[in-house]
Amino acid sequence: MRQSSLTQHDFTVISNTQVAEGVWRMVFASEVARSIEPGQFMNFEVPGDGSHILRIPLSFSLADAAHGRVVIYYAVVGEGTGRLARMRPQEASTLLGPCGNGWRLPADTSKRALLVAGGIGLPPVVAAADLLAAAGVGFDVAIGLRTKDALAPTLLQELELFQDKDTQVRMATDDGSLGLHGFATQAAEQLLSERDYGSIYTCGPQVMMAGVAKLAEERGIACQVSMERMMGCGFGACACCNVALAAGGYALCCQDGPVFDAQEVAW
Amino acid sequence: MVSVSMAVNLGGIQMRNPLNTASGTYGNGWQFEGFYDVGATLGAITCKGVAAEPWQGNPAQRLAELPGSAIMNSVGLQNPGVRGFVDEYGAYLQGLRDKGCQVICQVAGHSIEEYVRATELYEELAPFASGFEVNISCPNIAAGGAAMGATPEAAAEVMRAVRPRTQRPVVVKMAPHDVAEIGRALEDAGADALSLINTIPGMSIDVCTRKSRLSRPTAGVSGPAIHAIAVRMVWECAQAVKIPLCGIGGVSSGEGAAEMILAGATAVSVGTANMYDPTCVPRILAELEQWAEEQGVQDINELIGAFEC
Numbered sequence: 011m012r013q014s015s016l017t018q019h020d021f022t023v024i025s026n027t028q029v030a031e032g033v034w035r036m037v038f039a040s041e042v043a044r045s046i047e048p049g050q051f052m053n054f055e056v057p058g059d060g061s062h063i064l065r066i067p068l069s070f071s072l073a074d075a076a077h078g079r080v081v082i083y084y085a086v087v088g089e090g091t092g093r094l095a096r097m098r099p100q101e102a103s104t105l106l107g108p109c110g111n112g113w114r115l116p117a118d119t120s121k122r123a124l125l126v127a128g129g130i131g132l133p134p135v136v137a138a139a140d141l142l143a144a145a146g147v148g149f150d151v152a153i154g155l156r157t158k159d160a161l162a163p164t165l166l167q168e169l170e171l172f173q174d175k176d177t178q179v180r181m182a183t184d185d186g187s188l189g190l191h192g193f194a195t196q197a198a199e200q201l202l203s204e205r206d207y208g209s210i211y212t213c214g215p216q217v218m219m220a221g222v223a224k225l226a227e228e229r230g231i232a233c234q235v236s237m238e239r240m241m242g243c244g245f246g247a248c249a250c251c252n253v254a255l256a257a258g259g260y261a262l263c264c265q266d267g268p269v270f271d272a273q274e275v276a277w
Numbered sequence: 278m279v280s281v282s283m284a285v286n287l288g289g290i291q292m293r294n295p296l297n298t299a300s301g302t303y304g305n306g307w308q309f310e311g312f313y314d315v316g317a318t319l320g321a322i323t324c325k326g327v328a329a330e331p332w333q334g335n336p337a338q339r340l341a342e343l344p345g346s347a348i349m350n351s352v353g354l355q356n357p358g359v360r361g362f363v364d365e366y367g368a369y370l371q372g373l374r375d376k377g378c379q380v381i382c383q384v385a386g387h388s389i390e391e392y393v394r395a396t397e398l399y400e401e402l403a404p405f406a407s408g409f410e411v412n413i414s415c416p417n418i419a420a421g422g423a424a425m426g427a428t429p430e431a432a433a434e435v436m437r438a439v440r441p442r443t444q445r446p447v448v449v450k451m452a453p454h455d456v457a458e459i460g461r462a463l464e465d466a467g468a469d470a471l472s473l474i475n476t477i478p479g480m481s482i483d484v485c486t487r488k489s490r491l492s493r494p495t496a497g498v499s500g501p502a503i504h505a506i507a508v509r510m511v512w513e514c515a516q517a518v519k520i521p522l523c524g525i526g527g528v529s530s531g532e533g534a535a536e537m538i539l540a541g542a543t544a545v546s547v548g549t550a551n552m553y554d555p556t557c558v559p560r561i562l563a564e565l566e567q568w569a570e571e572q573g574v575q576d577i578n579e580l581i582g583a584f585e586c
């Protein structure tokens with residue numbers, strides 16, 4: 011049993027705009043900015059009437075503790091995210107957080123890290139870049155997207171905050187409209203063949219993460235994955251968010267993750 | 278300052294107020310400590326269903342949101358077994374007892390023998406348990422669970438087997454059907470109290486893939502949408518038995534809890550609402566107290582079953 015530091019915070023929208031095809035960026039003010047760590051997530055109350063009850067778990071890209079601000083990106087895929095997209099500046103709601111366990115620094119900080127993001131998995135990967143840069147770990151990034159219009163330019167700008175002069179950002183799109191014509195895993199494979207990495211951090215669709223986990227395993231590189239599950243509570247109370255483990259049995263994504271060692275997960 | 282006495286007695290479980298938590302929606306309490314002081318607030322906590330040996334539960338997908346304030350789950354009683362449960366949560370749960378919150382441990386099983394074995398293990402290892410809740414109504418497991426409570430005879434058989442294994446109060450968690458007949462059979466078999474309802478079996482089909490949205494074809498529906506059905510079942514059961522009831526189903530406000538009490542419930546459990554609104558219990562309690570006061574009673578017990586028809 012662990013201690014729970016998670017609580018409910020209010021948040022107030024500062025800005026909330028569409029930044030790419032189907033993708034919104036929200037900046038909000040909340041006390042949670044002071045305690046949340048890269049890779050952790052928050053569970054947002056859906057504004058509006060009580061017909062939609064479950065909260066929306068979302069990661070973040072940037073958290074500014076000094077100013078109490080957080081930046082999130084979300085794809086509008088259903089009722090909950092649709093309602094979130096209609097929130098205007100000054101509107102307020104609540105969130106639970108910080109939820110779960112975030113990214114950990116690599117054992118060996120002298121080697122470069124490879125970050126692999128797919129689609130809306132990019133925001134928490136930006137947070138990983140923040141963590142790594144603060145510890146002086148250089149990194150490269152492979153990003154996979156459906157098409158070039160799905161790319162939020164602000165996410166690339168946020169990533170740049172943490173890059174050093176050696177950082178390579180390699181894009182891949184399913185339709186070839188930007189970068190390599192193919193998947194994030196192919197961009198990652200290219201980088202892996204060009205440079206030596208001590209760790210891999212990945213978030214995106216499960217099939218992509220499974221592919222990245224395989225690349226890491228073949229090369230003996232430590233790999234952290236940020237898993238996604240439907241969540242009932244987001245803090246370990248309902249056991250709805252199970253992740254199958256390689257050793258058998260299940261972990262809870264919200265409480266034991268969302269960041270797991272790739273080797274722990276049964277892919 | 279509230280002047281109404283809120284204490285109730287759920288079949289020998291003396292609660293300082295009627296609020297309880299529905300098994301499986303509240304972890305084992307500690308997850309809520311960041312939201313409020315659990316031990317100082319609740320009348321009782323009902324822990325997750327636990328069997329003699331650990332169960333893995335069902336594969337993902339275990340959850341779906343349904344339109345209109347409802348969810349569906351097929352967790353399938355993932356649990357660490359009584360030993361694992363006591364090792365991990367025993368000290369915390371004893372702490373809740375020390376603060377005046379009763380601790381109800383839930384007994385799960387696939388067969389009569391497993392219910393008996395789990396009860397025996399609790400008896401041996403769980404001094405912190407104020408009483409037990411026997412779950413004969415889980416719709417999400419292949420054997421046992423709801424099948425054990427499907428008929429009055431089957432339900433009574435479980436109760437008769439568990440009864441001699443413990444001196445502590447035994448509550449039985451009922452499925453949402455035939456609650457009058459099954460309730461009477463359980464009362465005759467020695468149950469101290471009944472809790473109802475468990476989730477209502479339902480289906481949610483993804484019409485593109487023609488598959489269930491969850492990992493099993495059927496799963497249990499819960500949340501505000503089932504409240505009216507639950508109140509009706511509590512009322513039907515209350516008319517059939519003399520033992521106290523714990524009303525469960527879609528409670529998310531003091532008003533919802535009050536409806537349960539008027540329908541005949543002595544205690545009220547909050548379930549799904551804890552998942553999406555983890556600060557709701559203190560609010561529901563305050564609203565319930567205010568309602569009791571507005572009703573002009575000295576003691577909340579005066580309102581149990583006070584529905585007028």
Ligand SMILES: Cc1cc2nc3c(=O)[nH]c(=O)nc-3n(C[C@H](O)[C@H](O)[C@H](O)COP(=O)(O)OP(=O)(O)OC[C@H]3O[C@@H](n4cnc5c(N)ncnc54)[C@H](O)[C@@H]3O)c2cc1C
Pocket residue numbers: 051065066067068069070083084085086087088089090091092130133134237238239240241268342
């Ligand atoms: C830890 C974590 C972090 C996340 N971070 C982000 C993020 O930064 N940006 C972002 O856009 N999304 C993120 N998600 C996914 C996001 O939570 C869901 O897309 C959202 O809850 C959908 O809500 P909805 O009501 O709009 O959709 P619904 O109407 O509930 O569902 C629409 C579709 O989305 C799927 N879905 C619903 N909930 C989830 C979920 N929790 N995970 C995956 N798929 C889901 C449903 O199966 C359905 O196909 C994250 C999920 C988790 C678990």
Ligand SMILES: Cc1cc2nc3c(=O)[nH]c(=O)nc-3n(C[C@H](O)[C@H](O)[C@H](O)COP(=O)(O)O)c2cc1C
Pocket residue numbers: 242248249250299300301302325326350352354383412415450474475476498499500501503525526527528546547548549550
């Ligand atoms: C995720 C989840 C897990 C549950 N697990 C259990 C359980 O272990 N044992 C049990 O008796 N009921 C379990 N239930 C049923 C609840 O205890 C309760 O009876 C039901 O959800 C109806 O109440 P509600 O509408 O307030 O949630 C579970 C319900 C949910 C939503």
Ligand code: FES
Pocket residue numbers: 240241242243244245246247248249250251262263264265
């Ligand atoms: S979402 Fe409830 S336990 Fe993870």
